[in-house]
Amino acid sequence: xxxxxxxxxxxxxxxxxxxxxxxxxxxxxTIGAISDVTKRVVDEAVVGETSYQLRRPVTLTFYPFVAxxxxxxxxxxxxxxxxxxxxxxxxxxxxxxxxxxxxxxHTRLQTLLAKRDWERTAEEQEEMAALELLIDxxxxxKSTPLRMRQIGTVARRRPMPDRVRWEDGSYEPVGLDQMxxxxxxxxxxxxxxAIVVRTPGTRKLLRVVHVQPLPRLxxxxxxxxxxxxxxxxxxxxxxxxxxxxxx
Amino acid sequence: xxLGKPPVVExxxxxxxEASSAAPDWGEEQAVRFxxxxxxxxxxxxxxxxQRVQVQKIPRKxxxxxxxxxxxxxxAYPADRSRYLLTAKDYLQCIFLRSTENDYPGFQALKAxxxxxxxEYVRFYRPTKVTGFALTYVDLVRIPTVDKRATLSExxxxxxxxxxxxxxxxxxxxxxxxxxxxxxxxxxxxxxxxLVKAASQDEGAIPFRxxxxxxxxxxxxxxxxxxxxRLESAHRFLLTCFERCFxxxxxxxxxxxxxxxxxx
Numbered sequence: 001x002x003x004x005x006x007x008x009x010x011x012x013x014x015x016x017x018x019x020x021x022x023x024x025x026x027x028x029x030t031i032g033a034i035s036d037v038t039k040r041v042v043d044e045a046v047v048g049e050t051s052y053q054l055r056r057p058v059t060l061t062f063y064p065f066v067a068x069x070x071x072x073x074x075x076x077x078x079x080x081x082x083x084x085x086x087x088x089x090x091x092x093x094x095x096x097x098x099x100x101x102x103x104x105x106h107t108r109l110q111t112l113l114a115k116r117d118w119e120r121t122a123e124e125q126e127e128m129a130a131l132e133l134l135i136d137x138x139x140x141x142k143s144t145p146l147r148m149r150q151i152g153t154v155a156r157r158r159p160m161p162d163r164v165r166w167e168d169g170s171y172e173p174v175g176l177d178q179m180x181x182x183x184x185x186x187x188x189x190x191x192x193x194a195i196v197v198r199t200p201g202t203r204k205l206l207r208v209v210h211v212q213p214l215p216r217l218x219x220x221x222x223x224x225x226x227x228x229x230x231x232x233x234x235x236x237x238x239x240x241x242x243x244x245x246x247x
Numbered sequence: 248x249x250l251g252k253p254p255v256v257e258x259x260x261x262x263x264x265e266a267s268s269a270a271p272d273w274g275e276e277q278a279v280r281f282x283x284x285x286x287x288x289x290x291x292x293x294x295x296x297x298q299r300v301q302v303q304k305i306p307r308k309x310x311x312x313x314x315x316x317x318x319x320x321x322x323a324y325p326a327d328r329s330r331y332l333l334t335a336k337d338y339l340q341c342i343f344l345r346s347t348e349n350d351y352p353g354f355q356a357l358k359a360x361x362x363x364x365x366x367e368y369v370r371f372y373r374p375t376k377v378t379g380f381a382l383t384y385v386d387l388v389r390i391p392t393v394d395k396r397a398t399l400s401e402x403x404x405x406x407x408x409x410x411x412x413x414x415x416x417x418x419x420x421x422x423x424x425x426x427x428x429x430x431x432x433x434x435x436x437x438x439x440x441x442l443v444k445a446a447s448q449d450e451g452a453i454p455f456r457x458x459x460x461x462x463x464x465x466x467x468x469x470x471x472x473x474x475x476x477r478l479e480s481a482h483r484f485l486l487t488c489f490e491r492c493f494x495x496x497x498x499x500x501x502x503x504x505x506x507x508x509x510x511x
Contacts, residue, residue, distance in 0.1 A: 037322070037331050037342050038257055038385070061442075061456070063256045063387045064345050074442045074454065077419050086443050093328060 038062045040094070045102040045135070050144065052105065053136045060101065062094040073097035085130035109135060145197045145206055151214065157188040178207045191216055251502030254386040254457075255351055259342040260361035260478060261381045264374035266337050273336040275318045281334060281371050282323040285364075289323035289332050332364060337378075339368045354482050361478070362471045369469055377467040380474060382481040383460040384489070388500065389452035397453050402497030406439065419443075428461075428484060435488065436460040457492075459485050 043057040064071035073089035087108070089101025112120065112128045120128060131137070155171055156163035161183060164172050176184055186192065195210040271277065275294075282292055296316040304310045320335035329346035333339070341361040345351040368374075390397040399406040399420065409417050421440035428435050442454045461481040467473065490498070 035259075035261075035320070035333060035340060035342075037324075037328070037333075038344065063454075065347065066256070066387055066454075077440070077443050 038064075038094070040098075042098070045105050047099075047102050047106040050106060051140075052102075052109070053139050053143075054134060055136050058134070060089075060098065062097055071097055073101050085127050105131075105135070109137070113137075142200055144200060146200050146203070147209075148196050148198065149193065150196045151191070151193050153192070154186045154188050154190045157186070160184060161186050161188070161190075172205060174205065174208070178205060180208060180211050183208070183211050186211075186213065189216070249504040251504050252500065253345075253351070254388045254501060255384060256345050256387050257342065257383075257385040258351065258354065258357055259340055259381075259383045260357060261338070261340040261379075261383070262361075262365055262368070262377060262474075263379040264337045264339070264368070264372070265376045265378050267373050267375045270373060275321075277372075278318070278321045278334050281368070282321055282332065284367065284371075285323060285332060289325060289330075291326065292321060292323045294318050295320045295322075330360075334368070337374065339364060358475065358478050358482075362475055365474060366471055374469065377469055377474065379462060379464045380467065380477060380481075381460050381462040382478055382485060383458065384485055386457040386459075386489070388455045388457060388497075390455060390497075390500075391452050402494055402500070403439075403492055404494055405492045431484075432465045433461055433463045433481070435484075436462065437488070457489075459488060461485055 039059055039061045041057045042060050043054050045052045045054065059076040060073050061076065062071050062073050066072050067090055070090045070092060071094075073091070073094065075086050075088075087101060087104040089097040089099070089104065091097035091100050108127070109131055112124055112131065115124070117125075150166055152164045152166040154161045154163075155165040160176060161179075162173060162175070164174050166172065174183075183192075191214040193212045193214055194208045196208050197206045198204060199206060266273070279292070282289065296318050299315050299317055301313045301315070302310050303313050320333060320338075322331050322333040324331045327346070329344050331340075331342040331344075333342065341357060341364055343352055343357045343360075390399065390402050396416070399408050406420065406422060409415075419441060421438070423436070423438035425437075426435045427433070437457075437459055439455055439457045442456055461484060463477055463481065467477065493500075
């Protein structure tokens with residue numbers, strides 16, 4: 001039974017009469033969020049150097065000691081749906097559970113990103129769509145530096161190595177402040193393998209995190225060249241008969 | 248009431264005051280000095296600030312935005328964050344979180360702590376009166392599922408299941424109300440809603456968050472004995488409400504140790 005006579009609430013401060021989705025009004029009028037010590041609004045998930053911007057902030061509530069000695073960090077229901085793909089974090093404190101929540105999201109997203117669209121099952125497609133509602137995946141891809149293995153040669157050392165020729169024939173200026181210390185000892189012509197960090201859009205060199213000197217390539221002799229089979233001896237096959245090796 | 252699996256996760260007591268007209272404006276310096284008195288028990292402090300942006304017009308140059316942060320509340324806590332002491336303008340709150348697997352320090356411990364801090368607040372700020380108090384409980388209740396579904400009416404007296412044939416299957420349930428309890432001038436606020444867990448982490452139960460709060464605004468005095476009695480009666484009332492919102496099957500979820508039955 002609901003009484004429409006509001007006179008019984010006449011002396012109640014207005015802030016306490018508001019029915020909100022959250023408990024903020026009940027808890028303390030204007031002080032709101034800080035009164036709710038188990039809730040935090042989170043706008044990114046961070047794991048190590050990887051950061052995922054959320055499309056909109058989510059409220060995560062920590063419930064201590066609900067899974068044995070561990071508490072659970074549970075996301076408030078999402079009005080956009082796809083709640084079945086929510087994750088919960090577990091830990092003894094809010095911060096530990098938040099790290100667990102972030103790590104679970106990170107693992108699920110990276111597992112799905114490791115597959116091409118057509119490689120994902122229907123369920124994985126649905127899960128990816130749900131994760132994309134939560135995480136700004138294009139922003140993550142735009143803001144996350146690319147790490148790649150490249151092979152190059154020191155093209156110039158005058159008196160410090162400052163120019164590299166990569167295996168694809170391109171030249172690139174490098175600063176010693178972008179390179180590991182041992183690169184400064186490389187002489188012109190030194191071949192090396194590197195782990196290179198580049199910006200995702202422009203492929204601009206950010207830094208090189210590892211260099212490994214490689215032996216110089218020996219020039220092929222005339223005999224070695226002449227031992228290679230000519231293309232005229234290559235078998236002819238119709239396109240639809242070509243078989244590719246599976247992974 | 249002795250429960251083997253108590254659902255409580257958080258309990259708090261809040262007080263609202265009316266500041267004396269002679270008192271200096273509430274601010275950072277006073278709030279920090281107030282909390283510093285309890286540094287032994289609450290060594291860490293956090294502040295919540297409100298960001299205010301003002302447009303400042305500059306002649307012949309247009310305008311610039313000036314951002315300032317104004318502190319609106321401070322809270323102190325021990326390293327394990329098992330309890331909080333919170334103060335804002337004309338406001339004080341003591342919060343206890345469940346700090347062991349099967350128990351929380353209990354209402355008497357919270358009452359003693361909140362009355363102690365109430366007295367300290369009165370001594371420090373010299374308010375002219377207490378304008379309100381609130382006792383709030385937050386519980387997490389797990390309703391078992393059969394074939395990933397739970398029938399709420401089997402567990403709760405206050406939640407009905409919508410007729411599936413007419414309305415479909417409910418994926419999210421929220422119920423909240425405010426009442427004036429019988430023979431009282433207080434306000435009871437209640438809210439229950441289900442939280443959502445990932446299917447992969449589902450342990451055969453749907454978690455429900457329940458929040459109970461009894462707020463009193465009348466018949467108060469700057470006297471710990473008066474406030475203590477009101478807290479006691481609020482506590483008894485909220486326990487009664489809690490018990491009465493469960494049916495026997497729901498009550499059994501909490502593993503009552505002393506044979507206590509659902510109140511009839």
